[in-house]
Amino acid sequence: MKRKVVVAITGASGSVYPARLLAKFQQLKDQWEQVSIIVTDNAREVWKVETGTPFKTAAFPCFSVTDFHAPFASGSGRYDTMIIIPCSMGILGRIAAGISNDLITRAADVILKERRKLICVVRETPYNLVHIRNMETITLAGGIICPATPSYYSLPQTVEAVADTVVDRVLDLAGFDSPSYRWGTEK
Numbered sequence: 001m002k003r004k005v006v007v008a009i010t011g012a013s014g015s016v017y018p019a020r021l022l023a024k025f026q027q028l029k030d031q032w033e034q035v036s037i038i039v040t041d042n043a044r045e046v047w048k049v050e051t052g053t054p055f056k057t058a059a060f061p062c063f064s065v066t067d068f069h070a071p072f073a074s075g076s077g078r079y080d081t082m083i084i085i086p087c088s089m090g091i092l093g094r095i096a097a098g099i100s101n102d103l104i105t106r107a108a109d110v111i112l113k114e115r116r117k118l119i120c121v122v123r124e125t126p127y128n129l130v131h132i133r134n135m136e137t138i139t140l141a142g143g144i145i146c147p148a149t150p151s152y153y154s155l156p157q158t159v160e161a162v163a164d165t166v167v168d169r170v171l172d173l174a175g176f177d178s179p180s181y182r183w184g185t186e187k
Helices: 016-027 041-051 089-096 103-113 129-140 159-174
Strands: 003-009 032-039 081-087 117-122
Touching (some): 016 032, 016 081, 016 159, 081 089, 081 103, 081 159, 089 103
Parallel strands (some): 003 032
16 A cells, blocks of 8 residues: 655755655655655745755645645545655754644644654754653554664765665655665674
8 A cells, every 4th residue: 555645844954854865765765655844934935044055845745834724634635644854943942742733733633633653753952851741642652753863874975975874764664665774684
């Protein structure tokens, strides 16, 4: 069965993560039916600062944070996975509190209530107690907290390769079969 995935991009720093994720989804076309994107205005600003170019994608449909007619705003849309990458602590807090005031928080609420897969790639350091409790709440509700913490045992040589250590982990958590470095195997 091919997957239906919604990717939300928030205004936290780390535009390289969704950029790499979307590029990898292009390579995994045979494993998904639909990949839909939500991008906040702050994410667009951060993207431009961090990459030097405006956000745009022709490969995937992109929805406004105010578009509650998006198919994944309802459980009947049957999206099975939501990845918030990077996930700001503001979005995380609103999801944890059950506040569905935009399409990202509504879609996350739908994913959780339908017992489907929510992966929040949090990008903040250090964490305060409110962040930790919100991460606990989302974990207890069935979500997965995946900090944007790269690994280095694959000896990455570029910023993109470092980011790929996080993105590959996210794809694993989401259930995609993606070629990546595996501990205990030859490079």
